[in-house]
Amino acid sequence: MAIQIDPSHYTNLAIEAHDDGVHVVTINRPHKRNALDSDTIEELVTFFSTAPRADVRAIVLAGSGDHFCAGLDLIEHHTADRSPAAFWHLCLRWHEAFNKMEYGGVPVIAALKGAVVGGGLELASSAHIRVADKTTYFALPEGQRGLFTGGGATIRVAGLVGKARMIDMMLTGRVYQGQEAVDLGLAQYLVEGSSLDHALNLAHKAAQNLPLTNFAICSAISHMQNMSPLDAAYAEACVAGVVNTQPEARARLEAFANKTAARVRPNE
Structure with missing residues (x-):
């Protein structure tokens, strides 16, 4: 018997299930531009650990409000004043969440808009398909913040755009958007209207595939790249x-x- 997903168990994620097994997961922190605090990361770990065992056929990952995700919650990070060891362990939880997305075997389609910045780009790059709209912009501003990526950008973002472009983004704060971002591989689709609507269409199409086939596509290919x-x-x-x-x-x-x-x- 499949495990059940109870949306009421989530505070920072809004979860909507469709009849064909498609689930829409929305990061619900619009007042923070959906920045990722430690609690949200734990909810992502829980959901993406559960989804493959809950008959989830495809997932649309979205952000509430005007932005997809502005990355690490810098206010929480500043207030917490973590030790190096504490932040190291936090980064490992980010990796746990994003690895569950990439290797979990359930198609994940990210509906992008507004800021896809820092850890938000790391989150988006963990999805199998990324759909951008005209408002979407991509950046890795860690260099200007005195920080370094900790959620897999050196693996996934560098894999999408190449080492040299990623270093340029971090050193200079370079921002990509529009067709240029698609041409570089930061997204596979650029739509005039709603990225959420387009991502949903793709998710419903993917959900019609056999689950074992999707599992192989969304897990084995990533493993083989390693x-x-x-x-x-x-x-x-x-x-x-x-x-x-x-x-x-x-x-x-x-x-x-x-x-x-x-x-x-x-x-x-």
Whole structure:
């Protein structure tokens, strides 16, 4: 029996479940531009640890108000006056949350708007798909704040835009937005209207896939990127052996063989 997700157990995340297994998770701290304090990180850890075991088919991650996420809650950080060890452990909780997103096996589509800055960009880069709107801007201002990234930017953001561009963003405070940001890989979609609406459409489409197939796409690929090419090729063959012979795929393969399945067509 699947684990149940109770939205009332969350304070800083608003959770809405749709009938097809799509869940919309909204960071609900608009007065802080959805900056991430330690409590919000713990809620992200809890939700993304639970989602794969709760029949969640796809997740849209959004922010309340005008911004997606402005990163680390600097006021909490300043007030807490943490020791190096305490902040080290806090960073590990950020990694726990973001690793659960990237490697958890459930598609995560981030609906971006306004600030996607610092830790907010680290959060967004943990999603599998990112949809930006015309208000979205990306930055890593840690250099100007006397800080250094602690939530995986050196892994995921550098993987998206390259080491040199990430260093430039941190040293100079460079901001990317619009088509330039998409061309660099910071988002895969740029929409004129609502990024949330577009992300929901993508999530509903992904939710129609077989769960095991989505699990492989949203987990195995990331793991294989951490392997040598030879090991990744072996792992890919193992995953394909399991996924491509799953009983639930038989009907879809039969529809393709009978020419009743939808065909891949170029965009009109």
